[in-house]
Amino acid sequence: MSAAIRITGLTKTYAQHHALDNVDLVVDEGSIFGFLGPNGAGKTTLLRVLTGLARPTSGVVQILGHNVTAVDDSIRARIGFLPDVPGFYDWMTAEEFLRFVGRLFAIDRRTLDERVHMLLDLAGLTDVKTTIGGFSRGMKQRLGVAQALINAPQLLLLDEPTSALDPMGRRDVLDMLTSLRGRTTVFFSTHILADVERVCDTVAILDHGRVVAQGPIDELTSRYAERKVILEVTDAAGQLGQDIAREPWAASVAVGPTGVIEITVSDMDAARRTIPVLVADRHTGLCRMEAGEMGLEDVFVSLVGGGTK
Numbered sequence: 001m002s003a004a005i006r007i008t009g010l011t012k013t014y015a016q017h018h019a020l021d022n023v024d025l026v027v028d029e030g031s032i033f034g035f036l037g038p039n040g041a042g043k044t045t046l047l048r049v050l051t052g053l054a055r056p057t058s059g060v061v062q063i064l065g066h067n068v069t070a071v072d073d074s075i076r077a078r079i080g081f082l083p084d085v086p087g088f089y090d091w092m093t094a095e096e097f098l099r100f101v102g103r104l105f106a107i108d109r110r111t112l113d114e115r116v117h118m119l120l121d122l123a124g125l126t127d128v129k130t131t132i133g134g135f136s137r138g139m140k141q142r143l144g145v146a147q148a149l150i151n152a153p154q155l156l157l158l159d160e161p162t163s164a165l166d167p168m169g170r171r172d173v174l175d176m177l178t179s180l181r182g183r184t185t186v187f188f189s190t191h192i193l194a195d196v197e198r199v200c201d202t203v204a205i206l207d208h209g210r211v212v213a214q215g216p217i218d219e220l221t222s223r224y225a226e227r228k229v230i231l232e233v234t235d236a237a238g239q240l241g242q243d244i245a246r247e248p249w250a251a252s253v254a255v256g257p258t259g260v261i262e263i264t265v266s267d268m269d270a271a272r273r274t275i276p277v278l279v280a281d282r283h284t285g286l287c288r289m290e291a292g293e294m295g296l297e298d299v300f301v302s303l304v305g306g307g308t309k
């Protein structure tokens with residue numbers, strides 16, 4: 001399978017600060033790829049580099065087989081982009097706006113008629129005749145995705161397309177992205193884990209400008225399966241949970257109502273050696289200590305932290 005995006009050793013530095021630090025990334029053609037990271041991880045910076053709005057400090061970035069620093073209009077015409085805060089002309093209708101964007105791409109009249117019709121349908125805006133100024137956030141975001149598709153791009157880049165939306169709005173935008181599977185490569189940044197789990201086949205996790213993990217979601221969850229411990233004790237689960245949370249290898253600790261403790265760990269070896277000692281120090285009985293099943297959230301928390309301690 002060929003790569004729609006291939007990034008090797010990408011670093012982007014602002015003053016002394018590495019917004020991106022030696023990033024390697026491969027996005028296969030036809031995939032829906034989620035680029036996941038907490039605030040400030042470098043997601044927008046990467047999308048700015050991919051779209052040519054920022055230049056790499058060092059490294060090689062290829063889009064559709066071409067180096068981004070040498071991308072010309074013929075390559076740009078094969079890429080669609082939705083920025084984190086898209087701009088619209090509030091006095092236009094959705095149809096007028098799509099026609100306006102289409103004319104910027106010099107799309108011929110007949111093709112444009114067909115595309116506008118199809119994209120209004122995809123965005124659920126066919127029967128909406130009001131101007132964009134009166135649109136809800138969700139409607140605007142669906143229109144934003146539609147405008148990014150007006151040139152029938154091979155590669156669609158989106159910066160946090162769902163972050164400002166309510167659950168219904170998120171679902172509608174994610175459904176739009178899902179409908180592109182296999183036809184268009186979709187690469188989007190987000191900090192919402194559930195969105196990635198719902199639509200993506202592949203994910204990269206970014207933290208402080210570095211890619212800390214990437215791969216198919218099921219591969220990641222099994223690769224990091226050794227990162228979760230389920231612990232059951234006879235009593236004092238709350239205090240034991242607090243003791244464990246103070247350990248440097250404990251990424252997150254959750255004590256359930258039945259006293260079962262779920263721990264996401266960054267170092268399983270250290271956890272295995274220390275947990276029995278902490279249990280003994282509390283003079284409590286150990287009923288169960290076993291590896292737990294990992295979801296994407298557990299992988300994310302064990303790699304990035306996440307403030308859940």
Ligand SMILES: Nc1ncnc2c1ncn2[C@@H]1O[C@H](COP(=O)(O)OP(=O)(O)OP(=O)(O)O)[C@@H](O)[C@H]1O
Nearest residue numbers: 014018019037038039040041042043044045046191
């Ligand atoms: N133009 C700039 N000048 C200086 N520093 C910048 C600039 N753009 C980004 N940064 C810094 O680079 C880091 C990464 O920022 P970026 O906006 O790419 O993160 P992000 O993952 O998109 O975050 P968020 O989810 O909050 O949008 C941050 O520490 C940010 O302050």
